[in-house]
Amino acid sequence: MNLVERGSHLEILDGLLADGLDGRGRIALVSGGIATGKTELIYGFTESVRDALVLCATGARAEQRLELGVVEQLFYSAALPGDAAARAGALLSSGTTTNQPHGADADARLVHDLCALLLELSRDRPLVIAVDDVQFADQTSLRVLLHLQRRIRSARILLLLGEATGASGTGARQAHTVLRDEIVRQPQSRHLRLTPLSQDGVRDLLARHLGTQAAAQLDEPCHALSGGNPLLVHALIEDFVAAGRPVTDHGVSETVTGDSFAQAVFTCLRRGEPLLLRIAQGVAVLGEFGTPAALARLLELDSRTVQDLSRTMNEAGLMDAGRFRHPVARAAVLRDLDPDDLSSLRLKAARLLHDDGVPAVDVAGHITAAERAPGAWAVPVLRDAATEALVRNDIGRAVDCLELARAACQDDRECTAITSTLTSVQWLVDPAAAAAHLTQLGTAFDRGLLARRQAWGLVRALVWFGRSDEAAAMLAELDRPDEVDSATATERQVTRQWLVHVQPRLVARDLAADLERQRLGTLASVAAFGVTPGAIDGAERVLQSSRIGETPLEELIGALQTLNHGDRGDRAGYWCDELLEEARTHRAITWRAAISDVAATVALRRGDLLSAERLARAALGALPAPSWGVGIGSPLATLVQAATRLGKFEEADAHLRQGVPQAMQQTRYWPQYLLARGQHHLATDRLRAALGDFLAVGELAGEWQLDLPVLLPWRHEAAQVYVRMGKPDRARELVGEQLTMPGATGPRIRGVSLRVLASASDTGRRLPMLREAVDLLGGLGDWYELALAFADLSCAYQALEDFDQARVAARRALRLAKSCHAKLLQEHLQHHRTATGGLDFSDGRDDGESLAPLSAAERRVAGLAALGYTNREISRRLYITVSTVEQHLTRTYRKLNINRRTDLPILANPGPGSGAFPVEAGPGVALPGDRLL
8 A cells, every 4th residue: 555645644543453453442533625535545444454354334425315324335345254144134124124113212222233243243353344434324324333432442343434524414414423523532532634735745646657757847736736635636647648748858848737637626526515516616606706705695605604615625625715726627617507507696696796896897707707688787887897898908808798788778778879889899890790780770860869979970880881871861860060069070070071082972962061171181182172281280180199999990091091192101101000000909800901901002002012912912801801891992902903013914803803892883982993993904905994994983083073183093094095095185185184183283193194194295295294203203202103104204215315314214114113013014114125126224334333422321311212212201211310311312412413313323232231221111101122123
């Protein structure tokens, strides 16, 4: 026998046995917490007995009503002499025969006769009587043991009893207590108390199964998890072995808690008092709030019982200070509960904790875990908890709280407010899920239950999903400038400004007046009046004060588009980076998708085709197509444009074959989509199809009063088709109209217009227009458009037989095209070189040599400026002020004897330490660095 930390107990039992063999009867009571090794000690000892007759029995809760059940086990546990066996059988039969009438005297005689038989057996041979779990023995058997222990002082008997503390059967508790009290006061008895294993004992047990090295590293965590309970330690060993954790010279993995540990916890709980498991269930439900007082109220028990049984679990190592030692144990107890019982307990616990003033977020945790609608009392608790969950970026928890609050709410107006909030929260992660509430909210609006501030958000949601007729009906009721509070007035303004350039049909009747009221602070005002300080400052203010879940997404997107279309791509890119990071932090998937879409358009306008493609794909991948609603046209259009310019025509075709909502044709996303499709048709020589798309955009722009080149630049696109068709007059007419329209004085629209106009003009008139176009586009940092302008400028110089200038312009065009990965443009430039008799784009000169007079700082600034970076971008990327950039450029112009940045040479092969190109770029304004050449 090799028991851990039980050697002293075995020595005591051996001594008692020796006394018993000498005719000095002894009694041993072994007490221990649940599963602390009591049974193992008793039966390990009895198996070692050689010179005595051993009779064994075990009490069981299920057999407490079976009278003489334990005594019967004793007599049948070993082979008795023939006459003794016959007498035992007769006595047991007389005592267990059903309906046999006998009074107290007859019972006492039966008990006396059974004890007498045992004493007679001990005269022939020493007797060891072992009864484990005596607390579960039936009452008659307990009376026999009580009678016997008074008569063994001179008998050759060792009476060995084992009891689990805190696990008495309710029916026999009084009789067991009497027996126990009698035993412990007898001089011939010894009371052995078993305690959980120490950390050294746990290490010893681990070493026997896992080896000394593993034991030395696992003893501390195993002791902490098991509390020294041998059964739990064995379970941890089984889980460790089952997990296949290696034991090497470098150490072992951490402890493992699995099925064996969970089952061992259950075994311990079921061995004890029936209420023990119920107390454990209450602790599992209440968690950190499981004080004895709270448990007593939850389970409707007296505090003394709760305290006693809690102490029993602590002593058994199941818990520590009234808490489970490991979440696996708590989860196992909860899993064993009947689902309905568990839900009821959780709701009851929630109400108790609420009454005790526990924070709403903790109370709500119990309510949501119940997965059942609580009473109306819980509605404010759940709404407060949802607000706190949003602060912690736990959108899933906020949705759970709001859904339960709505189910429990009994007031129609409050229920409508909750549904509106729930819709807004779900919109952050899945607009399609939020759409399920739109009809209900529309009905509530008709009944006058939806607040006007929330109604404006409903209008935007209806438009998002193409339900324009419902949105129009609501606008007819809402669109009155008589709002009484600033929040509602702000919602009205945001909605109308968004509708102006998304669903103009709904507000076109007073577009001009609306634009005037916007104080030049939105995308529509930029489109109508051009870039103004007021427009840019207004957009910056919106972005600086934006908060996810508070600022309407439509207002934020409008501000980003204002910067982008207002030729502030660097600022738009910066804010895209910032907001994408915030969206990731807040787990706001819809925001991330929408901002990625804007970032893709920013990258496209910067000529960063790879980033545009990547970001557009990311936008489409973040949300399923149904959640995009009519807005899916925007990332699709960007993806088609990027693929076309990258020369991925088959991919662009595949994107165009993707289905889009029919309702999208009533929004600005449709002409945006048509422009992208038309560009693809033009690039693949389907001129008539391209012209049809561009002219269709023109018709819609006129119908919707959005015929503004900043928003829908269809004229110069159609003009390019007319040039290819041999109709330069019509091309010049369209571009001429565009140049006179509102907002056309901006550098992008004017630069592109002049480039297209030059292609439709006589050779002698092209040069000045193209030089101005290069100047305008170079200041924007749009590599693709700048490459097109340089390509056309090279052709113009070539036509004028100015081959040196043609060569410089062509080199710049080719290098910019390569940096953009614009395959189609590269092929065009290579074809141009062949068609002109092999024009050498390099002519043996090294731009690095031309930059030799410059300092290292001036080379870095000049290198970026030559590629089209703005002064602001250069200052941000090189961590210097704008003023320093301007000073470096001024000295560079003087040293190189040039007058403008477009004459700056481009480094052919900048080294990694030159600093001429950025090493990194964010997703909003990512510009290729070392991939340029």
